[in-house]
Amino acid sequence: MEIIMCFVIGFLFMAAVYLMLSKSLLRIIIGTGLLSHGAHLLILTMGGLGGSAPPVVSPGVTDYADPLPQALILTAIVISFGVTAFFLVLAYRAYQELGTDNMNLMRGTEDHD
Amino acid sequence: MINLLLFPILLPFFFAMILMLFPKKILAQRVVASVALVLTFGVTLVLLFKVKTDGIQAITLGSWPAPFGITMVSDMLSVLLVLSSTLITLFVVWYSFSSIGKDRESYFYYPGILFMLTGVNGAFTTGDIFNMFVFFEVLLMSSYLLIVLGGEKEQLRESIKYILVNVISSALFVVTVAYLYSVIGTLNMADISVKIAQIDQPGIITVIAVLFLLVFGLKGAIFPLFFWLPSSYAAPPIPVLALFGALLTKVGVYAIMRTYTLFFTFDQGFTHEMLMILSILTIIAGCIGALAYFDVKKIIIYNIIIAVGVILFGASQMNEASLMGSVFYLIHDILIKGALFLLIGVIIAITGTSDLRKMGGLIKTYPMLGWTYLIAAFSLAGIPPLSGFIGKLLIVQGGFEAGNLWGSILILLSSLIVLLSVVRIFIYAFWGEPAHIQPLTKQHYRGLFMPAVILVGISVLYGVGSEWLVPYMSDAANVMLEPALYIKAVLGGA
Numbered sequence: 001m002e003i004i005m006c007f008v009i010g011f012l013f014m015a016a017v018y019l020m021l022s023k024s025l026l027r028i029i030i031g032t033g034l035l036s037h038g039a040h041l042l043i044l045t046m047g048g049l050g051g052s053a054p055p056v057v058s059p060g061v062t063d064y065a066d067p068l069p070q071a072l073i074l075t076a077i078v079i080s081f082g083v084t085a086f087f088l089v090l091a092y093r094a095y096q097e098l099g100t101d102n103m104n105l106m107r108g109t110e111d112h113d
Numbered sequence: 114m115i116n117l118l119l120f121p122i123l124l125p126f127f128f129a130m131i132l133m134l135f136p137k138k139i140l141a142q143r144v145v146a147s148v149a150l151v152l153t154f155g156v157t158l159v160l161l162f163k164v165k166t167d168g169i170q171a172i173t174l175g176s177w178p179a180p181f182g183i184t185m186v187s188d189m190l191s192v193l194l195v196l197s198s199t200l201i202t203l204f205v206v207w208y209s210f211s212s213i214g215k216d217r218e219s220y221f222y223y224p225g226i227l228f229m230l231t232g233v234n235g236a237f238t239t240g241d242i243f244n245m246f247v248f249f250e251v252l253l254m255s256s257y258l259l260i261v262l263g264g265e266k267e268q269l270r271e272s273i274k275y276i277l278v279n280v281i282s283s284a285l286f287v288v289t290v291a292y293l294y295s296v297i298g299t300l301n302m303a304d305i306s307v308k309i310a311q312i313d314q315p316g317i318i319t320v321i322a323v324l325f326l327l328v329f330g331l332k333g334a335i336f337p338l339f340f341w342l343p344s345s346y347a348a349p350p351i352p353v354l355a356l357f358g359a360l361l362t363k364v365g366v367y368a369i370m371r372t373y374t375l376f377f378t379f380d381q382g383f384t385h386e387m388l389m390i391l392s393i394l395t396i397i398a399g400c401i402g403a404l405a406y407f408d409v410k411k412i413i414i415y416n417i418i419i420a421v422g423v424i425l426f427g428a429s430q431m432n433e434a435s436l437m438g439s440v441f442y443l444i445h446d447i448l449i450k451g452a453l454f455l456l457i458g459v460i461i462a463i464t465g466t467s468d469l470r471k472m473g474g475l476i477k478t479y480p481m482l483g484w485t486y487l488i489a490a491f492s493l494a495g496i497p498p499l500s501g502f503i504g505k506l507l508i509v510q511g512g513f514e515a516g517n518l519w520g521s522i523l524i525l526l527s528s529l530i531v532l533l534s535v536v537r538i539f540i541y542a543f544w545g546e547p548a549h550i551q552p553l554t555k556q557h558y559r560g561l562f563m564p565a566v567i568l569v570g571i572s573v574l575y576g577v578g579s580e581w582l583v584p585y586m587s588d589a590a591n592v593m594l595e596p597a598l599y600i601k602a603v604l605g606g607a
Contacts (some may be wrong), residue, residue: 020281025273032280040288046295069294072243076287079250083283085277086257094269106270 005045012038021041025091027102032079036080117163118170118187119384120156121195121234125149129227133402139218140518143210146223150203157196164192165585169592171240177602180304184241186603189588191438194237195366197444200571201359201451202563204564208455209352211461211560217262225262226356229255236364240603242293243300245368245580246286249335253279256361259353260345271348277340282331289324294556296321303603306375306596315380322377322384326369326391333365335425336394339418343402346417347410351458354410358417359451363443366421370428370439377433381431388428393520395422396527403534407469408456412534415449416493420446421529423524428509428593431598435511436590441579442504446570447494453535455565456486460542462561463550467541474547483543489569490539490578494532498574501528 001079019031047069056066095101128149132142164170164187173182186572187195206226206483209329213222234250257279261272294300296317297308309318327338346357369388377384399418406412427439457467459482464472476483488499495501505528512521553561574584592598 020277024537028277032277032284035281036286037286039284040289043291043294046291048295059263068300069291071289072300075243075247079247079283080280082254083250083257083276083280086254087280090257090261090269090276092271093264094273097264097266097269103273105274 001049001051002045005041005049009038009041009045013043025094025103028103029087029091032087033084036076040076040080042082043069043073072084082113115163115170116159116172118172118185118192118238121153121160121199122185122220122231122238124153124156125227125230125234129224129231130226132224133221134207135536136221136224137219139215143206146206146227147203149227149479150199150206150230153234153581154196154199155204155509157192157199158188159579160187160220161192161585166256166587169601174251178221178299180299183244184240184301184303185477186239186303186599187238188592189605190367190370190592191237191584193440193444193585194447195234195590196362197426197447198230198233198237198363199445201568202226204451204455204568205352205356207459208355208564213350216333219368220262221258221345222262223544223590225255225258229259229356230260231255232408233360240302241300242302242305243290244383246283246290249286250283250365250603251286252361255281256357262353263438265348265351266431267350271345273339273375274341275421275577277322278345282328285331288326289321292317292324292538293321300504301603302371302375303596303600304508306600309376310379318377319380319383322373322380323387323535325372326384326388329365329368329372330391331365331368333362333425334395334418334421335423336391336398336422337397339395339421341460342418343414345406346414351454351461353359354414354462355451355454355458358414358454359447363416363447366424366428369425370593373428374431374436375596375599378431378596385429385431388425389517389520391424392425392429393523395419395425396523400527400530400534404530407541408539409460409467409469410423412538413453413457416453416534417450419527419535420450423505423508423527426520426524427504427511430508430511430517431594432511432514433587433590434596436505438507438509438511438582438587440586440589441507441582442501444501445492445504445572445575448568448575449489452489452565452568452572453493453563455568456482456489457538459561459565460486460538461554462560464542464548469541472542473545474543475550476543477547478550482553485562485566485569486543487536487539488573490532490535492569493535494570496532498577500572502576503579522565570607572588 015037018029019027046051047066051065053061053064169188171186173184176459233246235248330338399415402415427435495505509521
């Protein structure tokens, strides 16, 4: 199971990097979304998958799921959700103001002011 | 176990929430924000003396025992940083009254600043590596707001890049924490420090150390990773720039210092050597940038990068003198960068431009401003008895003790370049033919100038009174030198 997850995470990172290297702002934002998904899956996988019982202390249970990565992933998802929402609004506002979503035309030189 | 160390985080947070209820009442916003910061400063002072007399303070939230619950730890290093951050925020808010403009003030400017202070203080205080990520995000979210507030074209354009860089580094932070968790199986920083010594897997831990350097280096702007900083920081108005320049990179630097003294102490031949080389390259890159521009904002912004290099060079040497020097220089830099940016803001407000070539002759009309700027400039370069001197002296001394002759000499040489770059502003702006200026009203000028001059005064006192501060600084260095103290405070006598 861990091996499959490794490939999934690797694929997500690959797609994220590909999208973030493109010029269109919307693609870049989708790329950051995929990047954080990859990171979240990585947390879950790194804690070790498997474990059949819920992590409640009771006598006789040894094969329980690790609760900590799930707590971490929850926090990280909330944060990345907030950041992505902000980023989308910002991209829309920038498109209105600057008239472009092409990163090449957003370079910080005096010519483009 | 006391709750005192939570107040520097909770007070700004609480008051920021209150401020969000009445965004349009500007006078009330100003008063409440100032009261919040003064209160926070007072509480932090109490905490400082508490830490000085009783040692490191630690609290685990929800009374879960140490490795399980989230721990907040306040040692001398973090409390000193919290104190200086709060102080600089107080002055920036005061300066904002007469410079930021009513539009921004009525669109959640002060809540943004207080939320950012919450994040900064939290990142300095937390004793849990994932919690540090959370506080990083708190301060980053607020900084996204502050950098884009006002919505000018340049701000929108630069903030997109700023956010993109930080989103990527945050994802990398999560990945790094995940790796660390899979190897160590704990997130509590004191516990990590103990377990790293036990599991004996230096290879993978070194990889994690490099990943952490990458993450915090992006936030703290070390050599190959500072590319985003100059243009992003130049976009927002001066008070926001001052706040960012004084605080945000320092959080990254603090995180590097904390992780590299607490976790990654066993393979210093690789990790700390790398940190040293990168810090020297950072200084060189910063020096080139500081001399290359005629834009006053850019010159001071590149001086941030130089300072980051100097502090990390001290941290990489890992002996008492150099670490003490790093702490001295870190706090000096928070104060003086804030003061310099505020002074630059006054100059820009008077001349209406940030291009040095269009300025000139200000010394006739604004002599006080000129001399204050000169003192701040000398202080930045480290001319004794001003505040940059003692930190740099200790860092260089530590460098010589560790046998890194050339690095130390390079730091001394970089002081000359720093001096040249800031005195160039003085020469262009204050000497020569008077250029066209738009005189400010007396009240407006005083509102801008008073916070800056008092901040310069504080930094002068910090330099002159450094003898009196030595016990605090050596306490802070001791915690970094002997992780056992930190571990004992968090995990108890074990």
